[in-house]
Amino acid sequence: AQSVSQHNHHVILSEAASLELGCNYSYGGTVNLFWYVQYPGQHLQLLLKYFSGDPLVKGIKGFEAEFIKSKFSFNLRKPSVQWSDTAEYFCAVTGDTNAGKSTFGDGTTLTVKP
Amino acid sequence: NAGVTQTPKFRVLKTGQSMTLLCAQDMNHEYMYWYRQDPGMGLRLIHYSVGEGTTAKGEVPDGYNVSRLKKQNFLLGLESAAPSQTSVYFCASSYGASLATEQYFGPGTRLTVT
Numbered sequence: 001a002q003s004v005s006q007h008n009h010h011v012i013l014s015e016a017a018s019l020e021l022g023c024n025y026s027y028g029g030t031v032n033l034f035w036y037v038q039y040p041g042q043h044l045q046l047l048l049k050y051f052s053g054d055p056l057v058k059g060i061k062g063f064e065a066e067f068i069k070s071k072f073s074f075n076l077r078k079p080s081v082q083w084s085d086t087a088e089y090f091c092a093v094t095g096d097t098n099a100g101k102s103t104f105g106d107g108t109t110l111t112v113k114p
Numbered sequence: 115n116a117g118v119t120q121t122p123k124f125r126v127l128k129t130g131q132s133m134t135l136l137c138a139q140d141m142n143h144e145y146m147y148w149y150r151q152d153p154g155m156g157l158r159l160i161h162y163s164v165g166e167g168t169t170a171k172g173e174v175p176d177g178y179n180v181s182r183l184k185k186q187n188f189l190l191g192l193e194s195a196a197p198s199q200t201s202v203y204f205c206a207s208s209y210g211a212s213l214a215t216e217q218y219f220g221p222g223t224r225l226t227v228t
Contacts (some may be wrong), residue, residue, distance in 0.1 A: 009154070034216055043118075044157075044219040052179065090156060100145050100164070100208060101172070102217060107158040 002095045006105035013081055014113050021076040021095075021108050023091035030096040033074040034083065035065055036104075038088045047089070061085070070088040083114045118220035120205050126226045127195040135190040135223050137205030144210045147172075147186040147217065148180060150201040157204065163188055164210075194220050195227045 007022035025031065035047040048059025053069040065076045074091060088109050092102040115170040120140045137146065144165050159172030163182040177199060179191045188207075188218055192199060201223050206217040 011148045036219075044206075046215075046216045049216055100210060100215065101159060101162060102145075104149075104157040106154060 001102045002093050004091050004093050004103050004105040006091055008034050008108045010109045012111045015083055016080050019078040020079045021110060023074045023105060024058055025093040027093060027095045032094045033067060034082050034092040035076050036090045036092060081112050083112045086112045118207055118218050120220040120223050122223060124224050128228055129196060131195050132193050135203055137188045137220055138186055139207040141207060143207035145208045147206045148190045149204045151204060152201050167213055197227045200227045201225060
């Protein structure tokens with residue numbers, strides 16, 4: 001079975017601070033990894049994804065994530081956050097034997113103070 | 115393209131009442147999913163479908179039924195609503211079982227059961 005753990009439940013930062021949100025997964029086979037973002041009152045949308053190749057992937061709005069296979073991690077980073085990044089962030093994993101089903105982490109709420 | 119749409123957006127039910135949530139997608143996606151989102155618990159998969167006429171149970175299927183009579187529609191039914199089913203329900207769709215495919219989410223339905 002696949003599982004996802006997000007270490008930070010709530011992160012509070014000031015504008016221009018750097019961000020790193022932790023995500024670890026548990027699965028023995030090939031995986032795809034995703035970060036989704038949910039802005040207040042909106043639906044989830046894809047921020048970035050990893051499926052093969054360069055382990056450092058870049059997404060929208062200056063976000064990036066690095067897949068470290070040996071650590072089963074896929075941490076999300078942004079060098080300088082903005083107030084508009086206030087949202088909930090979800091890490092998700094899809095394993096190669098799970099028929100396209102993703103398992104989501106519990107989410108991290110990011111609050112950016114202006 | 116409208117993407118993934120959900121109706122209704124809000125609903126209040128009394129315990130024991132029934133209702134159906136409708137999800138529609140216009141992207142010709144094979145896979146469709148129903149999730150519930152509760153505070154601090156991320157997204158939990160209720161049921162999913164890998165194609166027209168097929169459905170399968172997810173992580174938390176009890177108390178819910180689904181149907182996929184048409185490829186573009188995925189219905190979620192509550193036969194006898196309970197307060198524990200108070201939640202935000204999200205529908206999602208994806209191209210298929212390929213690892214690289216992300217999910218596209220609808221705007222959600224906020225359901226309150228009193």
